[in-house]
Amino acid sequence: MIRYDALDALPVRSALPALTDALEGEGTSVLVAPPGTGKTTLVPLVLAGLVGDGPARRVVVAEPRRIAARAAARRMAWLLGERPGESVGFTVRGERAVGRHTRVEVVTTGVLLQRLQRDQELAGVDVVVLDECHERHLDADTVAAFLWDVRQALRPELRLVAASATTDAEGWSRLLGGAPVVEAAGVAHPVEVVWAPPARPLRPPHGMRVDPALPAHVASVVRRALAERDGDVLCFLPGVGEIARVAGLLGELGGVEVLQVHGRAPAAVQEAVLSAGERRRVVLATSVAESSLTVPGVRVVVDSGLAREPRVDHARGLSGLTTVRASRAAGRQRAGRAGREAPGVVYRCWAEAEDGRLPAFPTPEIKVADLTSFALQAACWGDPDASGLALLDPPPGGAMAAARSALTAVGAVDGAGRATQTGARLARLGVHPRLGRALLDTGGDGAPVVALLSEEVPREYGDDLAGALRRARAGGDAYGARWAAEVRRLRAVSAGSARPPARDGAVRVPPGAGDDRLAGLVAALAFPERVARLDGGSYLMASGTRVELAEGSGLRGAPWIVVAVADRPAGRGHARVRLGAAVDEDVARAAAGALLGERDEVCWAGGDVVARHVERLGAIELAVRPLKDAGPALVRAALLDGLREEGLGLLRWSPEALGLRQRLAFLRAHLGEPWPDVSDDALHARVDEWLEPELGRARRRADLARIDAGQALARLLPWAGGEAARLEELAPERITVPSGSRIRIDYRDPERPVLAVKLQELFGLRETPAVAGVPLLVHLLSPAGRPAAVTADLASFWADGYRAVRAELRGRYPKHPWPEDPATAEPTRYTNARLRR
Structure with a gap:
C-alpha cells in the first residue's frame, strides 16, 4: 500500500509541475533541490507514473555509489509498500534486483555506462535521472555526455534530468542545451554551526596520510556532541582507516551504538544505518553518507573537513586516492544531514577563519584522475580524443596522452586511437583496462587477483598481494564476501571470450599455480612498468621510480617485486609500496617484455666518459659489460654532456686563451655583431663551429684537457668580414x-x-x-x-x-x-x- 502520508510530506512536490512542464517542452531539466526534499525518491516515482496521474514510463536513476543506489531503491519500494525488484529495482556491480514489472531502476553510473556501450539507444528507457551530479565523478560526467549524444543523434524523445542539492546549475543547463532550471524550496530545518578546531594546528594531509592527532580530536568532538546535544551523531571521516581509528578511540560509550559506514561495510550494517535504532547511535561514515541517504534520527553532524579524491602522479607513474580538504559544497551537504528531520547542529573540526579558503566545489575527477578508462570509453563511443563530447570540463591533454599510451600498450586502441576488438571487450569488463587485459591474458584464471586490485584492499590485509589473496579467500568479513562475488562476476564476463592476441612476452598462468605465483603474474601483466628489482635499500621500478617497503613488510628481501599500489609519504624521496607481490625474474622479463632491450650506452659519469653495453628492463640494468669500441657519435655526445655538467674548464685555458675570451666578451657587450657571444651557453650551442676537429678526436677527460681553448676559440673570430684583423686595434x-x-x-x-x-x-x-x-x-x-x-x-x-x-x-x-x-x-x-x- 502506497504511503501517501510520507509522499505528501516531501517538499519537492511543489516543484513537480515545473519539472514535468520542462520535460514535456524541452525534454531536459536541471533540478536543484535541498537534501531531504525527496528529489531522489519522489521525483522518479512521479516521472514513472507510479505516483500521481502521469503516463507510465520506464525511468533509470543513476547514482554515483552502490550504497546510495541500493538505499534509494529500497526507500522508493518502501514508499510504494513493496519490496525491491517489483515496481522499483536496482542494479549495481555484482547485485541485481529487477523484475518484469519494474518501472524505476536505480543503477550506479558505472553500470549505466556499460549499458550505453552495449545499447546506445538505451531501448525501452524513457527518462534518465542523473542524481547527485554535483559530485563530478568521472563516470557520471561521461554518462551525461553519452546521453546527450544519444538524445541529439538517436533518440530526441529521451528525457534527461540532472539533479543535485548543490551544483553548478547554469553549467549543467548549458551542457544540456539550455535545459530549464527548476528549483525546489526545501523545508530545511535550521542547522547551528559550532566551530571546533583542534587546540594546536594539524599537519596538512599528504597522500593517504593524515595527522595522527586528527582521529583523536574528532573522537573528542564526538564525545562533546553526545554530551551537549540530543539525537544520533553522524561523523564524516575521509576513509576506512580513520573510521576504524576513531571507533577504537571512542570505545564503549555506555548505551550508544557505534556503526561504521563505508563502501566496504557489510550489507547488514548499511541496512541498520538506514533504519531507526532503539539505542542512540554514532555513525562514522565516509563521503558515501553525504547525499542520497537519509540516516534517521540524526540531529548532530561532526565533520572532520577531509575527503578522499583520486589523483595521478604522472612523474612517478602512480595513481590512487589522496586526502584533501573537503569543499564548501560538501560541507553544506554534510551539515544538511543534521537538519533533515528536525533542527540540528554541525560541529566543524576546523576554525571559522579557514572556511572561506576552502574550494567552492569538489575537484572534477576528469581534471585529476587517471583517464585510461575514460579514454577507452570515449574510443569505444567513437570519439577517441573526446573532443565531441559534451563535458563541463575538457580532459587535460597530458592525461589523455598518457591514457592513450597505456591503451596502446594493452592493445585496446590502434594507431589512430580507435578502439580495437580487444578494446571493446575490455570496455565491457567493468574494471580498469590494465586489469581487464591481465584478466583476458590469463583466460579468467587471474580473476581472484583482478578482483582484489579493482578496489581498495583493507589495510589490515597487509602489503603482500598473495597474502591478501589468501585472506580474502578465507572469507569471514564483508570484504571477503564482496570479493568472492566479484570473482564470480569476472569469471562470468570473461568466460567464452577468445583470448586477445598475445602481447610480446605475454605470460600464461601455469596449471596449478599457487597464490604467490598467480598474484605476481597478474600484477605484472597489469603493471609491467612497475616490476622492480632490489637495489640497495630500495627497489627500482622499470619506470624509473624508486619505491620502499614498510617496516615489517612480508615482501622484504624479495629480489624482484611488482608494485600494484603505492603512495608518496610526506617528506620522502621514494614512493612507498602499499600492495605488491614477489615475482621471479623470468616473470618480470616476460611481463615487461616491451621494455626489454640492449644497447650501447656511452655517458659522462663520475667525471669521465663511461662506455658500456647494457641490457635493460626499462630503467633496471640487468647486465653490463665494458664497451671497448664505442661509436664516435656516442663518445662525442658524452663529452658534450661532460662539458655542460662540469663547464668549459675541462679544456686547457692558458692565460692568453682566457684573455682572448674576455676581450671577445668585451667587444660583444659594446659593439655587438659580428663579434661572437662567448658565454657558456653560446659556446655550447656553437660547439661544432669552434671545437672541431679537436672534440672529434677526443675519447676521454684527459683528451679534453689537452685541447688548446684559445686556438679553438679563434675560429669564432669574424674572419669573413675582415673584422678579425681589428681585434688588436679595438681590444x-x-x-x-x-x-x-x-x-x-x-x-x-x-x-x-x-x-x-x-x-x-x-x-x-x-x-x-x-x-x-x-x-x-x-x-x-x-x-x-x-x-x-x-x-x-x-x-x-x-x-x-x-x-x-x-x-x-x-x-x-x-x-x-x-x-x-x-x-x-x-x-x-x-x-x-x-x-x-
Missing part, C-alpha cells in the same frame, strides 16, 4: 702608457676593463685611456704596486685627488718623484736617483 691585450711601458688590460669585467699602472707612469696624461671608445677604469698604483686610487676621469684626479695621494705617499716613498703638477710632469717608471743619472 688590445696591452696599451702603451706615457712612460713607455706596455701594460696589460684586464677585461674580466666586460662593462669596464681595468688598467692597473703605477701612478708615476701616467704623469702628463690628461685624458683617460680608452679601448673601442670605452674609457678604462684606471687603478693608480703606489711605487710598491698597491692601489693608491681608482678613477675613470684622469684629468679630474690630477686636479683634485692627486694632492691627497701625494701627501699620504710622498713620505713613505721619498725616492720616487711626487711633482706638484702631475699633469705637466715627465712620466717615469724609475726612482729619483735613476732619473738623475
Whole structure:
C-alpha cells in the first residue's frame, strides 16, 4: 500500500509541475533541490507514473555509489509498500534486483555506462535521472555526455534530468542545451554551526596520510556532541582507516551504538544505518553518507573537513586516492544531514577563519584522475580524443596522452586511437583496462587477483598481494564476501571470450599455480612498468621510480617485486609500496617484455666518459659489460654532456686563451655583431663551429684537457668580414702608457676593463685611456704596486685627488718623484736617483 502520508510530506512536490512542464517542452531539466526534499525518491516515482496521474514510463536513476543506489531503491519500494525488484529495482556491480514489472531502476553510473556501450539507444528507457551530479565523478560526467549524444543523434524523445542539492546549475543547463532550471524550496530545518578546531594546528594531509592527532580530536568532538546535544551523531571521516581509528578511540560509550559506514561495510550494517535504532547511535561514515541517504534520527553532524579524491602522479607513474580538504559544497551537504528531520547542529573540526579558503566545489575527477578508462570509453563511443563530447570540463591533454599510451600498450586502441576488438571487450569488463587485459591474458584464471586490485584492499590485509589473496579467500568479513562475488562476476564476463592476441612476452598462468605465483603474474601483466628489482635499500621500478617497503613488510628481501599500489609519504624521496607481490625474474622479463632491450650506452659519469653495453628492463640494468669500441657519435655526445655538467674548464685555458675570451666578451657587450657571444651557453650551442676537429678526436677527460681553448676559440673570430684583423686595434691585450711601458688590460669585467699602472707612469696624461671608445677604469698604483686610487676621469684626479695621494705617499716613498703638477710632469717608471743619472 502506497504511503501517501510520507509522499505528501516531501517538499519537492511543489516543484513537480515545473519539472514535468520542462520535460514535456524541452525534454531536459536541471533540478536543484535541498537534501531531504525527496528529489531522489519522489521525483522518479512521479516521472514513472507510479505516483500521481502521469503516463507510465520506464525511468533509470543513476547514482554515483552502490550504497546510495541500493538505499534509494529500497526507500522508493518502501514508499510504494513493496519490496525491491517489483515496481522499483536496482542494479549495481555484482547485485541485481529487477523484475518484469519494474518501472524505476536505480543503477550506479558505472553500470549505466556499460549499458550505453552495449545499447546506445538505451531501448525501452524513457527518462534518465542523473542524481547527485554535483559530485563530478568521472563516470557520471561521461554518462551525461553519452546521453546527450544519444538524445541529439538517436533518440530526441529521451528525457534527461540532472539533479543535485548543490551544483553548478547554469553549467549543467548549458551542457544540456539550455535545459530549464527548476528549483525546489526545501523545508530545511535550521542547522547551528559550532566551530571546533583542534587546540594546536594539524599537519596538512599528504597522500593517504593524515595527522595522527586528527582521529583523536574528532573522537573528542564526538564525545562533546553526545554530551551537549540530543539525537544520533553522524561523523564524516575521509576513509576506512580513520573510521576504524576513531571507533577504537571512542570505545564503549555506555548505551550508544557505534556503526561504521563505508563502501566496504557489510550489507547488514548499511541496512541498520538506514533504519531507526532503539539505542542512540554514532555513525562514522565516509563521503558515501553525504547525499542520497537519509540516516534517521540524526540531529548532530561532526565533520572532520577531509575527503578522499583520486589523483595521478604522472612523474612517478602512480595513481590512487589522496586526502584533501573537503569543499564548501560538501560541507553544506554534510551539515544538511543534521537538519533533515528536525533542527540540528554541525560541529566543524576546523576554525571559522579557514572556511572561506576552502574550494567552492569538489575537484572534477576528469581534471585529476587517471583517464585510461575514460579514454577507452570515449574510443569505444567513437570519439577517441573526446573532443565531441559534451563535458563541463575538457580532459587535460597530458592525461589523455598518457591514457592513450597505456591503451596502446594493452592493445585496446590502434594507431589512430580507435578502439580495437580487444578494446571493446575490455570496455565491457567493468574494471580498469590494465586489469581487464591481465584478466583476458590469463583466460579468467587471474580473476581472484583482478578482483582484489579493482578496489581498495583493507589495510589490515597487509602489503603482500598473495597474502591478501589468501585472506580474502578465507572469507569471514564483508570484504571477503564482496570479493568472492566479484570473482564470480569476472569469471562470468570473461568466460567464452577468445583470448586477445598475445602481447610480446605475454605470460600464461601455469596449471596449478599457487597464490604467490598467480598474484605476481597478474600484477605484472597489469603493471609491467612497475616490476622492480632490489637495489640497495630500495627497489627500482622499470619506470624509473624508486619505491620502499614498510617496516615489517612480508615482501622484504624479495629480489624482484611488482608494485600494484603505492603512495608518496610526506617528506620522502621514494614512493612507498602499499600492495605488491614477489615475482621471479623470468616473470618480470616476460611481463615487461616491451621494455626489454640492449644497447650501447656511452655517458659522462663520475667525471669521465663511461662506455658500456647494457641490457635493460626499462630503467633496471640487468647486465653490463665494458664497451671497448664505442661509436664516435656516442663518445662525442658524452663529452658534450661532460662539458655542460662540469663547464668549459675541462679544456686547457692558458692565460692568453682566457684573455682572448674576455676581450671577445668585451667587444660583444659594446659593439655587438659580428663579434661572437662567448658565454657558456653560446659556446655550447656553437660547439661544432669552434671545437672541431679537436672534440672529434677526443675519447676521454684527459683528451679534453689537452685541447688548446684559445686556438679553438679563434675560429669564432669574424674572419669573413675582415673584422678579425681589428681585434688588436679595438681590444688590445696591452696599451702603451706615457712612460713607455706596455701594460696589460684586464677585461674580466666586460662593462669596464681595468688598467692597473703605477701612478708615476701616467704623469702628463690628461685624458683617460680608452679601448673601442670605452674609457678604462684606471687603478693608480703606489711605487710598491698597491692601489693608491681608482678613477675613470684622469684629468679630474690630477686636479683634485692627486694632492691627497701625494701627501699620504710622498713620505713613505721619498725616492720616487711626487711633482706638484702631475699633469705637466715627465712620466717615469724609475726612482729619483735613476732619473738623475
